Amino acid sequence: MITDTDLRVLESNVRPTMFGGVGVPVGSLFHEFFNAQHAPEVERRLRQVVDGNAALSGMEIPFVSAIGPSGNPCMLSLTAARLEVEDGQTIGLVVDLRDVSEQHRSRHRLELLHRAADQIGTSLDVDRTTQDLADLLVPSLGDLAQVFLAESVLVGDEPPELAAGVGRHHLRCAAVRALGPWPSGMISPGEQLPSLPGKRSILNVLRGNAVVTNPRELAKLYGARSPLITQLIPPSGHSSVVAPLFARGLALGSVVVWRVQNDSPFDEGDSQLLLEIASRAALSVDNARRFTREHRAAVTLQRSLLPLSSAHITAAQTAGIYRPASSAAGVGGDWFDVVPLSSLRVAFVVGDVVGHGLHAAATMGRLRAAIRTIASLDLPPDEVLMQLDDLVQELATDAEGSDNGSDSTGATCLYALYDPVTRRCAIASAGHPPPALVSPNGTADFIELDPGPPLGVGGMPFDVTEIDIEPASILALYTDGLVEQPHISLGMERLKSALARACRSGCNLREEGDRLLTQLCGSTARNDAALLLARTHSVLGENTRSWEFPRAPEIVAQARNVTSKQLHAWGLEDLTFTTELIVSELVTNAVRYAVDPVRLRLTRDRILVCEVSDGSNTQPRLRRARSTDEGGRGLFLVAQLTNRWGCRYGPRGKTIWVEISKPSEQ
The missing domain is CATH 3.30.450.40 (GAF domain)
Incomplete structure (x- = not known):
C-alpha cells in the first residue's frame, strides 16, 4: 500500500481475499484496517515514520478483521518507509504487510x-x-x-x-x-x-x-x-x-x-x-x-553403597581400599570418596559412621551422597563439614522418632581440597584422625590439624589448615579402624612407619594399600577400616597463566588480546575464537556488575580451563533472553560453548570457571 502523510490509502494491492477476507480500500485510513485494540498503536508508530523520528520494520500485530466478515486470527508483520521527493520532503509512506502466522x-x-x-x-x-x-x-x-x-x-x-x-x-x-x-x-x-x-x-x-x-x-x-x-x-x-x-x-x-x-x-x-x-x-x-x-x-543392599576403589584424574592418582570387620556385623559405616571439582581441583573425603549393619550402611550412603552434592557447590572445607553436620543432626532427629530410634547417629569426617595449579591443600576435620603425608623422598608424617567436633554435635566451627604439597607426594586418609589396635597412639606410629616403607616413588597404590590393611588390621579386625591413598600431581607453570586488570571497559579488549596470544603460544589456535568470546562475555560482566580487581587465568590440561575472578559475591544468573531484549545472552552463550561452567566463592569475591574441550578431545 501507498498512503499520504495523513495515512490515507492511495494505492493498495490488498485484495478482499487476503487477511481474513477483507481488503484495504483506496481512500480509507490505513490504521482502520486493524481492530480497536491495536489501531492506535499502529497509527502512532506510522506517524513517527512520517515525522522522520523512527523507523518501522517487522512490527508484529495480532489481527482479526475489524470491518467486514471476521476471518481467522492471524499474525501480521508491518514494515513502513517514507516516500520523499528530491528536496527531501515526505509525501507519504509505502507500507508492506505480510502474514507471518506460521512463523509466529x-x-x-x-x-x-x-x-x-x-x-x-x-x-x-x-x-x-x-x-x-x-x-x-x-x-x-x-x-x-x-x-x-x-x-x-x-x-x-x-x-x-x-x-x-x-x-x-x-x-x-x-x-x-x-x-x-x-x-x-x-x-x-x-x-x-x-x-x-x-x-x-x-x-x-x-x-x-x-x-x-x-x-x-x-x-x-x-x-x-x-x-x-x-x-x-x-x-x-x-x-x-x-x-x-x-x-x-x-x-x-x-x-x-x-x-x-x-x-x-x-x-x-x-x-x-x-x-x-x-x-x-x-x-x-x-x-x-x-x-x-x-x-x-540401595536401602536393603548395603554393600552396593561402597564407592569405587580407584581414580586417575589430573590432580591425583588415587586408590581406595575398604576392609569390613570380621565380625557378624559385616559392612559398617566407613567410607572414602574422590570428588573431581572445577578448575582441575579435587576433594578427598574419608568418614566413619557410628555402628555397624544396615543402619550404619544406610547412613553412610546418605552422607556420601550428600557430601558429593555439597562438594559440587565449590564450598570451602569448613563450610562443607558444617552442611554435613546439619544433615547428621537431622538424621539423629529422624532416628529418634523411628522404630530404630535407639540406634545412635553420629560420624566423623575428613575433607581435603587439593588444587594442582597452586599445589595447595586445604583440610578440615570433624573429629577425624589427621591425614599422613609421604613426601617424594619417602619421609612420612602426620599433618597437624585442629579437629572440630564429630558430625552431629552442632554449634561448633571447623578450622581449616592449608599446606603446600610437593608433586608426587602421597596423601593418606584413613579411618580409626586402621590404627586402633592395640591402641591409637601405637597404631598411628605403625601406620606412619608402614607408609614410609610402602609408599615409594612409583609404587602401585592399590597393591600397597592392600598390604597396609592386611598388615595393620589382620584377619580378625573388630572394626571396619578404610584407606584412601592419593599421589598428587601438579600443573606445570608453563601450562597456566594469569593476569590482573583494573575494572575498566578497556580491559575487555586487553583480556581478549592476552588470551589470543597465550592460546597461540600453546598451539591451541582452534580454540581462539570460542575462548575469546567466552573471555569477552565474562570480563564484560565483571566490568559491569563486579568490583576490583578482575583476574583472568587460563590453564591447559586435557581440557582448557578459563577462570574470571572479581571481588563481588553477586550470583551470576543464566536466563533466556527474548528476541526484543538488548542483553542477557552472555551466560547463555557461555553455557552453549563449553563442556561445563559454574561459579565458586572465596573469602574475597567469586570465580566463574568454564571448561572447554581441546580439539583432540572433541
Missing part, C-alpha cells in the same frame, strides 16, 4: 520445547516430574491437562508390556492443571482412568501416536456409558489432544490436554508438538521411576 506459531512451539527441556526433569520425583509437565502445558497449549501413569510406574517398577497389558495396564491420574478450579466430577490425582470396552487401555489405541479428538469422538470410543464421559470431558471442552508417554520401549502412561476457553481447535501441528514434549517428559518420568527403584534397592 513456529516460534511459540520452539519456545515451548525449550521450556520443556528446561523445566521438566529437574526433580527425580515421579509426582513432581508429572506435575511439572502439567504446569508447562497449561496455559501454553491448552486450558486443562491431565497426566496418567501406570500404577507400577508410580512405585518405581516397570509397567507391563503393552501387548500383554490388556486388562492389566491400569492408568492412574498423577497430575492435573487447569485455568481456574478443577472441574467437579472429573478424574483427579489418585483416581484410576477407566478402561476402554474390552478391557483395553488408551495406550492400546495410541500405539505411540498423538491423537486429536473431541467429546463426540471420545464418547464414541468409550461407548454409551455416560457416567464415565462426565469424568473424562470437562464442561465446555470442545477439543482435546492425547499423547502417550513412551520411554526406552516402555509405555509409562499418557497425557491429555483440553481447550475450554480457547475457541481454536487443536490441529496436527499441536499434536506433534505435544508428542515431542511427551517424549522428552517420558524420559524424565522414567529417570524418576528408575531412581525410585534404585533408591529402594
Whole structure:
C-alpha cells in the first residue's frame, strides 16, 4: 500500500481475499484496517515514520478483521518507509504487510520445547516430574491437562508390556492443571482412568501416536456409558489432544490436554508438538521411576553403597581400599570418596559412621551422597563439614522418632581440597584422625590439624589448615579402624612407619594399600577400616597463566588480546575464537556488575580451563533472553560453548570457571 502523510490509502494491492477476507480500500485510513485494540498503536508508530523520528520494520500485530466478515486470527508483520521527493520532503509512506502466522506459531512451539527441556526433569520425583509437565502445558497449549501413569510406574517398577497389558495396564491420574478450579466430577490425582470396552487401555489405541479428538469422538470410543464421559470431558471442552508417554520401549502412561476457553481447535501441528514434549517428559518420568527403584534397592543392599576403589584424574592418582570387620556385623559405616571439582581441583573425603549393619550402611550412603552434592557447590572445607553436620543432626532427629530410634547417629569426617595449579591443600576435620603425608623422598608424617567436633554435635566451627604439597607426594586418609589396635597412639606410629616403607616413588597404590590393611588390621579386625591413598600431581607453570586488570571497559579488549596470544603460544589456535568470546562475555560482566580487581587465568590440561575472578559475591544468573531484549545472552552463550561452567566463592569475591574441550578431545 501507498498512503499520504495523513495515512490515507492511495494505492493498495490488498485484495478482499487476503487477511481474513477483507481488503484495504483506496481512500480509507490505513490504521482502520486493524481492530480497536491495536489501531492506535499502529497509527502512532506510522506517524513517527512520517515525522522522520523512527523507523518501522517487522512490527508484529495480532489481527482479526475489524470491518467486514471476521476471518481467522492471524499474525501480521508491518514494515513502513517514507516516500520523499528530491528536496527531501515526505509525501507519504509505502507500507508492506505480510502474514507471518506460521512463523509466529513456529516460534511459540520452539519456545515451548525449550521450556520443556528446561523445566521438566529437574526433580527425580515421579509426582513432581508429572506435575511439572502439567504446569508447562497449561496455559501454553491448552486450558486443562491431565497426566496418567501406570500404577507400577508410580512405585518405581516397570509397567507391563503393552501387548500383554490388556486388562492389566491400569492408568492412574498423577497430575492435573487447569485455568481456574478443577472441574467437579472429573478424574483427579489418585483416581484410576477407566478402561476402554474390552478391557483395553488408551495406550492400546495410541500405539505411540498423538491423537486429536473431541467429546463426540471420545464418547464414541468409550461407548454409551455416560457416567464415565462426565469424568473424562470437562464442561465446555470442545477439543482435546492425547499423547502417550513412551520411554526406552516402555509405555509409562499418557497425557491429555483440553481447550475450554480457547475457541481454536487443536490441529496436527499441536499434536506433534505435544508428542515431542511427551517424549522428552517420558524420559524424565522414567529417570524418576528408575531412581525410585534404585533408591529402594540401595536401602536393603548395603554393600552396593561402597564407592569405587580407584581414580586417575589430573590432580591425583588415587586408590581406595575398604576392609569390613570380621565380625557378624559385616559392612559398617566407613567410607572414602574422590570428588573431581572445577578448575582441575579435587576433594578427598574419608568418614566413619557410628555402628555397624544396615543402619550404619544406610547412613553412610546418605552422607556420601550428600557430601558429593555439597562438594559440587565449590564450598570451602569448613563450610562443607558444617552442611554435613546439619544433615547428621537431622538424621539423629529422624532416628529418634523411628522404630530404630535407639540406634545412635553420629560420624566423623575428613575433607581435603587439593588444587594442582597452586599445589595447595586445604583440610578440615570433624573429629577425624589427621591425614599422613609421604613426601617424594619417602619421609612420612602426620599433618597437624585442629579437629572440630564429630558430625552431629552442632554449634561448633571447623578450622581449616592449608599446606603446600610437593608433586608426587602421597596423601593418606584413613579411618580409626586402621590404627586402633592395640591402641591409637601405637597404631598411628605403625601406620606412619608402614607408609614410609610402602609408599615409594612409583609404587602401585592399590597393591600397597592392600598390604597396609592386611598388615595393620589382620584377619580378625573388630572394626571396619578404610584407606584412601592419593599421589598428587601438579600443573606445570608453563601450562597456566594469569593476569590482573583494573575494572575498566578497556580491559575487555586487553583480556581478549592476552588470551589470543597465550592460546597461540600453546598451539591451541582452534580454540581462539570460542575462548575469546567466552573471555569477552565474562570480563564484560565483571566490568559491569563486579568490583576490583578482575583476574583472568587460563590453564591447559586435557581440557582448557578459563577462570574470571572479581571481588563481588553477586550470583551470576543464566536466563533466556527474548528476541526484543538488548542483553542477557552472555551466560547463555557461555553455557552453549563449553563442556561445563559454574561459579565458586572465596573469602574475597567469586570465580566463574568454564571448561572447554581441546580439539583432540572433541
